Amino acid sequence: PESPRGICGASRDVMVTRNLLRAVASGSGCYIHVVENTALNLKNTAKEKGRMKGKAALERLAKLFGVSGSDEWETAEKVADAVLNDLYKPEYVKMELVEKIAYPPRFKRWQELGILPGGAKSEVFKGVVKCSTNLNSDPVNMLIDCLRLGISTGIYGLTLTNLLNDILLGEPEIRTAPVGLRVIDPDYINIMITGHQHTMFVHLQERLTAPDVVAKANAAGAKGFRLVGCTCVGQDLQLRGAHYTDIFDGHAGNNYTSEAILATGAIDAVISEFNCTLPGIETVCDELLVKQICVDDVAKKANAEYKPFVFAEREKHSSEIIDEVIASYKNRRPKVKLNLLPEHGNGNTLTGVSEVSLKKFLGGNWKPLVDLIVQGRIKGVAGVVGCSSLVSGGHDVLTVALTRELIARDIIVLTAGCSSGGIENCGLMVPEAAELAGPNLKAVCKQLG
Ligand code: SF4
Incomplete structure (x- = not known):
């Protein structure tokens, strides 16, 4: 630009840091949303004495947090509450689990620098406020917010989401697994899953292998159901695939592979709960008659049916989704040509x-x-x-x-x-x-x- 300042007087440094902070706050909001829902799903599962697939993971995390209960469910509820309590703190109250999770010398340095984050949701809120028009014009001050948001996103949105997933979904085990478009088996009703909040799928996954639901698939002409991995959720289920051999076909590909996965013609539904469900797949789904269902409206696609996941209503939720996916299979398979690529990928990728x-x-x-x-x-x-x-x-x-x-x-x-x-x-x-x-x-x- 010819002028060193914008019309309001903001310097280039201010404009650049303002945009950076907006992006960082937005990204942090995404992953804090994920850990919040994961912790809520753990809490709700514990309250109903549901299955904790990763008992050792629960024990480790409870020990790290310094909490315990009279049984695994009470312990799990306390673990979930410890995470939620931190997320909901105001911005001026520091989160307590940072010290327990972070590498100690790094925590000490963060403390010295004064960049320990307050409540994660409040930090996002503050970041969004600061970068709005004619508010903060101190680039260094805004960059410090980026650092705080980075810490809360890394510890809560990434590390803790994974550790909570270990409890509900089972811990990774080192093994080899097939990857690529070869994992798609057209003899099954195939659901491509996209997102990052797969504790929302726990009930559906279990129902998809139940004898009464498999019988419905058989009656429609399929051998049963399969989940086809795509994006981070596929990658993560592959990691934990030792616990899902009866339902998970394997990780077919990443975000931009989703179009190719659909183009095989063998995907009957896309169920999404977060990013990266690319807007680009909407037209592909329309063309190939693939049913799109979204279970969290933060990632609502224009042509997807919105079926919000509500823990207490999961039985009805899963049942309706299953019926809709079967209807999609019956409608589209006689009309859509298959373009499978059985050679794509490989059969022995190291994972877990x-x-x-x-x-x-x-x-x-x-x-x-x-x-x-x-x-x-x-x-x-x-x-x-x-x-x-x-x-x-x-x-x-x-x-x-x-x-x-x-x-x-x-x-x-x-x-x-x-x-x-x-x-x-x-x-x-x-x-x-x-x-x-x-x-x-x-x-x-x-x-x-
Ligand atoms: S592009 Fe892939 S790694 Fe990145 S957020 Fe989306 S699903 Fe996750």
Whole structure:
């Protein structure tokens, strides 16, 4: 711009930080929404004495929080309440679990810097207020808000969402699993799931394998139901897939693969509960007669039927969804041509890696990994994480090329989110990928089998 300031007098730094803070507050709001709903689902499940699939995860988290109950349900309720109580604190009251979850030296530094976050929802609110027209014009002050929001999003929206999911959905176990479009089996009624709040699917998942519901699928001409993974929810169910072998087909692909998944013609419904249900799939669903159902209106799609998930009404909710998906299957299968790609992806991607499962795999401590780094056999561990985008050469091009380069230089890659969807579909997470690694990393991989 020719003028150094905007018409109101705001400098470029103010404009840029204001936009950054708006984006950060908005992103934080998204993931705080996810952890809030996850904690509420845990609390509601505990109140009704529902199934806690990850009992060890519950014990670990309760110990970390310093809470206990007379049975697993009371403990789970206390764990959920500890999270919710923090989320609902005002902005001027610091959240209590940060110190219990964060890496201690880092917590100390945050404390020294005065950037410990207050109640997560209030921090989002404050961030949104600050970046509105002619309010804050101090870039450093706004950047400090970004740091606070980053801490609350990382600890609550990401770490705690995962740890609560471990309790309700079961903990990850290291195993190999099929990935890519090959996972889609046209003999079943296939539901593509998208989002990040899959504790909302627990009841539906269980119903889909119940004999009376399978009988309904059989009567419609299918062998039963299958969930086809897409976006983060698919990635996460793959991670926990050892608990879902009877219903989960595998992770077909990431955000931008969703169009291709639908284009196989074998998906009968899309059920979404959060991002990234791309608006671009709406026209594809219309064309291929795929029923779209959305269970949380924060991610309501224009042509999706909105069926809000209400825990107390989950029986009715699941039953209605099942009937609608069967109706979609019956309507569309005689009319829509299949374009399957059974060769796409691979059958043996390594999955199920979590802090707990990896440590167990290494023999109960991190020493073997640290020793490899100290001895110089590998140079370290790099994270290639986050969303997949279409920039930098196209879909997954940058992340796949970067990963190839890193492993060729003897650096282990840890990947998560949609980036990992592309990296695994391109064959970089199968045992044979050791051949693409540098000599030291290759030897380590072969030693580990
Ligand atoms: S990793 Fe990113 S792009 Fe993929 S589903 Fe999650 S938020 Fe969306």
